[in-house]
Amino acid sequence: MKKYFSILSAVLISLSSFAQExxxxxxxxxxxxxxxxxxxxxxxxxxxxxxxxxxxxxxxxxxxxxxxxxxxxxxxxxxxxxxxxxxxxxxxxxxxxxxxxxxxxxxNVSAERKKNIESTNVSQIKLDVQKVKQMPALMGEVDILKTIQLLPGVQSGGEGSSGFYVRGGGPDQNLILLDGATVYNASHLFGFFSVFNADAIKDINLIKGGMPAQFGGRLASVLDITMKEGNNQKFGGEGGIGIISSRLTLEGPIIKGKSSFIVSGRRTYADILAKPFLSESARNNGYYFYDLTAKANYTLSDKDRFYLSGYFGNDIVNFSAPSGNFGIEIPWGNSTASARWNHLFNDKLFLNTSVIFSDYSFEMGATQQQFEFKLSSKVEDWNTKLDFTYLPNQRHNIRFGGQYIYHNFMPASISGSSGDVDFSPETVFKQYSNEAALYFADDFELTDDLKVNFGGRYTAFTHAGEITFKQMLINEFKLDTDNQYRNFEPRISARYKLDYTSSIKGSYSKNYQYIHLASIGGMSMPTDLWLPSSEKLKPTEGVQYTLGYFKNLNNNMFETSVEAYYKDMKNLIEYKEGALPEDNANGRQDDALTLGDGNSYGVELFFKKALGKTTGWVGYTHSYTNRIFPEINNGEQFSAKYDRRHDLSVVVNHDLSKRWTASAVFVYATGSAITIPTERYIIDGNIYTQFSGKNEFRMEPYHRADVSFNYTKNPDKKYHSTWNFSVYNVYNRKNPYFIYLDIEDTTTDGSGGLETGGLQAKAYQTSLFPILPSISWNFKF
Amino acid sequence: MPDNKAKVVVEGYIQPNYPIVIQLTSSKGYFDEITENELMDVFLSDVTDIKVIRNSDKEVKNLVFNEIFRVYSEFDINSPLLFDSTFAQFGESYSLEIIYNGDTITANTNIPYIETPAEQVIDSVWFVEDELYPGFGDFYFSYNDPDTMGNNIMLESKRVYHYNLDSEKNIPDWKFVKAQWGAVRNDFEGFNGLKHFETYFDRGIDGVSGATSEGKRREEFGNFNMSSIDSIGNTIPADTVLIRLSMIDEASFNFWRDTEYQEQTNGNPFAEPINLSHNINGGFGIWEGKGSIYIKVIAQEDTSFTIRHNPEIFEALF
Known part of the structure; x- marks a missing residue:
């Protein structure tokens, strides 16, 4: 108690500071x-x-x-x-x-570069959007999330995938925010491209550990993306034409110096280009995605600013059989809208108020003659936040605030009809949840060498079950405690400066996650379902410890760091063994899922050069990610699908001249963990398969090199254009995408069969992308 | 790819009033070639040390290989009625021990009690003709579940009279066939203590390519044949069916439930793979004690049923 009193006294004394004017x-x-x-x-x-x-x-x-x-x-x-x-x-x-x-x-920026040493931020990385744009890109599509995957502690979701895993956490454990709005599915084209158009992005900040108290609701990471506000001085634009999509961004002042806008759009056009070459019956078939980002701001006064931003994107697959007897349409996408108001109470107290809407929906509609089938799933959030920043003096940076989210889930509703007979459920299965949080954090410089960021987040979650909104309200008033959770999440990180160029940092954070993504077959798909915590699905709980040594070299030209982490997770969800995709439908999800624990630990090395003609980084992670589920793998520990023993990324950007830049990327990762059949045996006249332990085997290691060259014409002029030449997978590595099994006839005359013998099961590896050159043309005015 | 040593696969049953029956086969590597006679190749007939122990009094029964049925049992094929009918008893647990090629394979099971009298367990049985396939149909029956937890049941059937159209004679099934999709049920499915629990009883697909009649493939369709008239005006009798309702232990329930899961998930890349949760230490398969009720019934509407407490040995054994 005495110790706490001393700390409290120090805080109060430092807050007051009466000694000097x-x-x-x-x-x-x-x-x-x-x-x-x-x-x-x-x-x-x-x-x-x-x-x-x-x-x-x-x-x-x-x-x-x-x-x-x-x-x-x-x-x-x-x-x-x-x-x-x-x-x-x-x-x-x-x-x-x-x-x-x-x-x-x-x-000049030598001192600015010291932030790496000075701040209490641990396990946080900022990305420079301009550098991201120079890097090699799959099919010429600049992708922020694929660049995120090149950072230590972040693993790729697979060949070409924009999904990412942070320090052993699942894809649902990343809080992806676009101007404060949650993006539930951040990918287009079944995961190959992210939904973020780099032309509209100003700032990218990834937090892998020591999560500050203002963030919560996820275990593994926060990817905080801030959109550009738009040029409030002059009208301009930029855009590009690539091999699969084109994009255009326009920005300018609404009232010069006071208000501006930015609108950015993107669309793929393979479907349009292919149309003239397709038969009449196939012209309605195709796949495309588009997204639209818009933002406007208005400076009301010296103390008040207002921002309005939004995102709307969709992927659409259409197919109709030439006979007209069969057709399918699959649209899915996100939409977000954020309204934010900054208010300056005085020189030391800043408030941001946000009202945010997020929506992710997936639909699949199929018709075959008189039969119709429709599968829909949806998650919709209404979110409001108050974020205060109080800066009483040099030693303190205090943040506090609150958040309330109203979630509306509709996980996998199936309906259909056959002629005049309608099989639609009487009521659509919906789940409603309320999530709230209060937080406080102080970034407190105790001494010149020791700085501590301490605080906490108090969270509450109420799940109202498979009922209507009206019923939910009735339950709320009854204070039904079955599906209510209350938790405190302490967060602390500290920096101790060893000398002018180096420091050690450590952090402890506890997080609770109240919503979960149910992915079957270990693959992340648009069909994956978001589910709230309920009586059966407990909130996921995570505790992370990190310790790091940070050293800058050559007058802060080079940043280096070594970070070790240990993460303990409880109440993770997985589908039970033997679960089928259809187990997801019409409210049966909870029964198909099972809860377990996990842990992840590892060491991350980072070496970065952010300045000069040659920039880039080398990141290496050595890690272990395990899961223990009583109902899976006989209760024995198994490796998570994305457990990677080694993960190496090398990124180099070089300015060859005023007009030419070159970039190269090399990645190496231990192969994905997989489960394979090992034996077969006969019971009751049928053949059954014995599989290996869950994720006991590994695919071949993944490695790849990409290069790109950028040529900028008239770089000093207002209007300039850039050609980007990229080659993905330069040495044509056949990386494993998935392994499938097939029965092969081993007889010379093709007479093999179940009754005649001569058959053999074989495993085949499928690769996705060979060497892929691409070209895109970008312009700016 | 993995190179696994072949393991012994056990498929063994013990039930009161009948001899023990155990079939032993060998597992094969998943990527090994499927041979011309896969089923025969994997049979193990050279196991010399195989015994069953009643755990309460340690009484031991040594089993021998029977060439005709290709199973290990205690009976002599020339005198099938000569076996110790008191060895298998309700409520007792039994250990299986096999020593083969230097490996020891063990398993444990128990024979669950059945509620008596059996007429209270099976409330009624009736037959319903299929609307889409006239001439064929399914059995339904009403089952009274005891109100104690931990009851696991298995549903099987065997046509003891079945007129085969190809051979134009009675060819009964040689073994019981599990009901398709849901051959095993347990109290955790929410029917503990239910009175008059009604369930559909499909005979299941026995894998025998069968006779055709008027374009209908009766065997593959899997339901029971009603009485009919053939092309020359002869009356074809309806199937006579022996239904077996068995109480089994939890390990057996899990094993057979997993076989159904694996059959559903096989080949589906989006499904979670599942292993059969067997109770054989050092091998695969199932060592199962069962307490069974046998019901004989004819596939016709307004049928009557009789509970057979002790069907003859070869009718009940396989």
Whole structure:
């Protein structure tokens, strides 16, 4: 108790700081050319090197004792700005940073690069969207999620897949946010491309561990993506034409300097291009996806800003048999809408209020003569958040707030008809849930060397079962406790500076996840179902410990880190052995699923060069991911499907000249864990199969190299265009995509059969992408 | 690909009033060639050390291989009635021990009690002609489940009279066939203590390619034949069916339930693979104690049924 009292006293004393007269400098930092608010700009006092960074909305606040200071504003890719101040009152200072040459950056942003050492952030990585765009891309489609997979601790979902697994967590354990809105299925084309159009993205931040208290609801990671706001100075645009899709982005001021918009669209066109070459009956067949991203903002006053953003995307598969007797249509997609209001109460207290809508829906409709069949699933969220940032002085950065989400699930509803007979269920199976959270966190600099970020998140979840909304409300008033969960999630991370260039960091975090993704067959598909926690499906619980050593070299030119983590997970869900896809339908999901535990541990090495003509990184992860389910694998521990002993990524970008850049990527990963049949035997006259232990075998290792070259015409002009030449899988590695089994006739005369013998089961490996060159043309004006 | 050593596969039954019957085969590597006579190739007939022990008093029965039925049993084919009918008893547990090629294979089972009198367990049996396939039909019966937990039942049938159209004579089934999709049920499926639990009883597909009549493939369709008139005006008698309702232990229930799951999931790339949860240590298969009720019934509407407490040995054994 005495110890807690001491800590509390230290916090209160440091919060009050009566000893000296202090004043606050605050404001927004923007990119001068576009007027975009900049996220993560370093602002520090030149003598003491003490400082802060701008938040997601470009806002900063520093409180210093009365005196004369030089404040430095530093951000990669933009010219450093130094401002001299005589601080004897609170000052508002909005700053606009200009762009600068690469060579100058290497000198000026040295201090900015120290964030890696200075911050309490552990297991967090920011990606530079411009660098992502230069990298080799499958079929020329720039993909943020595929770049995320190249980071240590992040595993790919498979060949060509944009799905990702973080530190042994499943794909449902990643909280993917687009301007604060949850994106439930972040992929197009059955997982080969992500839904994010890089032209509309400003900032990408991945949190793999030590999750800050403002985030919750998922165990493994947060991928926080912020959309561009739109140029509020001048009208412009960019776009591109690729081999499978084209895209166009337009942005500009609505009221110059005060309000702007950005609209970005993308569509594949293989279906349209193929149409003239198809027969009349096949012209309605095809596959395409499209997405549309839009955002507008308005500065109401010095203290108030308003943002409205949205995403709408769909994948559509159509097929009609030439006879007209059979047809199928499968649309699925996400839509999100976010309205946000920033309000500055004073120089030290910032509020962001959000109202967010997210929706993911999947449908499959099939007709065959007089028969009709329809499968639908859907998850829809209404989410509201209050996020306060309070910056009382140099030593504290306090965040607190609350969140409420109303979930509406419709997992796999099946209906159909045969002629005049309708088989539709009387009521569509729906599940409703309420999820709420309160959080508090303080990023507290205890001493010059020791900084601690501590806090917690109190969460509550109520599941209202397979009932109507009205019934749910009645249950809420009855305070039925069967399906209610309340949990506290402590979060703490700390940084201790060893010297000017190195620090050690550690974190402990506990998370609860109340919604789950049920994936059958270990493959992530659009048909996967989101389900709420219920009486049978307990919330998933995760505890993660991380410890890292961070060292910058050569005047912060190179960042290196070694991080070790251990994660313990409870109440993970899997389908029971013998489960079938149809077990998902019409409310039977809970019975087909079983609960178990898991753990994951490993070491991640990261070496990064972010500046100069040659940039890139090397990431290596050595990890173990295990699962233990009483009802699976005879209750014995087994490797998760995405357990990878080794995972290596090498990324290099090089500026060959003012016009030419080159990029290369190499990846290596241990083969996926698989279950295979090992023996067969006869019982009651039938042949049965004995399978190996679950995920006991491995596919061949995965490795691949890609290269790309970019040529920019007239790089100094307002209008310029870039050709991107990419080669995916340069050395044509036949990577395993899946293994299938077939019975082969081994007789020379083809007389093999079940009664005559001469048959043999064989396993075949299927590869997906051979060497794939692509070209795309991008423009900007 | 894995190279597994062949294991002994046990398919053995013990039931009161009948001799023990055990079939032993050998497993094969999944990727081994399927030979011309796969079923015969895997039979094990050279096991010399195989015995069953009654656990309560350690009484031992040594079993020998029977060439005709290709099973291990305690009876002599020349004197099939000469066996110890008191060895298998309700409520007792029995261990199986096999030593073969230096490996020891063991298993345990028990023979569950059946509620008496059996007429209270089977409430009624009736036959319904199939609307889509006239001349064929299914049995339904009403079963009273005891209100204690842990009851597992298995449903099988055997046509003891079946007129084969090809050979124009009676060719009865040589063994019981499990009801298709749902041959085993248990209390955890929610029928514990139910009175007059009514269930559909399809004979199942026995895998025998059968006679055709007026374009209908009776055997493959799997239902029971009603009486009919053939092309020359002769009356073909309806099937006479012996239905076996057995109480089995939980291990047996899990095993047979898993066979149904595996049959459903085989070849489906989106399904979760499943192994049969057997009770054989050191091998595969099932060592099963069963307490059975036998019901004889004719495949016709308004049929009557009789409970046969002790069908003759070869009628009940396989």
């Amino acid at each position: 202090k004043y606050t400098i605050s404001g927004y930092v923007q990119d001068k050319s576009s007027g975009e608010n900049l996220i993560g700009v370093s602002i520090y006092e030149k003598q003491s090197l003490k400082g802060t960074t701008t938040n997601t909305y470009g806002f900063y606040s520093i409180t210093l004792p009365k005196g004369d200071y030089t404040l430095v504003y530093s951000f990669i890719g933009l010219k450093e700005e130094q401002v001299k101040l005589h601080l004897n009152k609170n000052i508002k200072k909005n700053i606009k940073l200009k762009s600068e040459s690469i060579l100058t950056q290497e000198v």
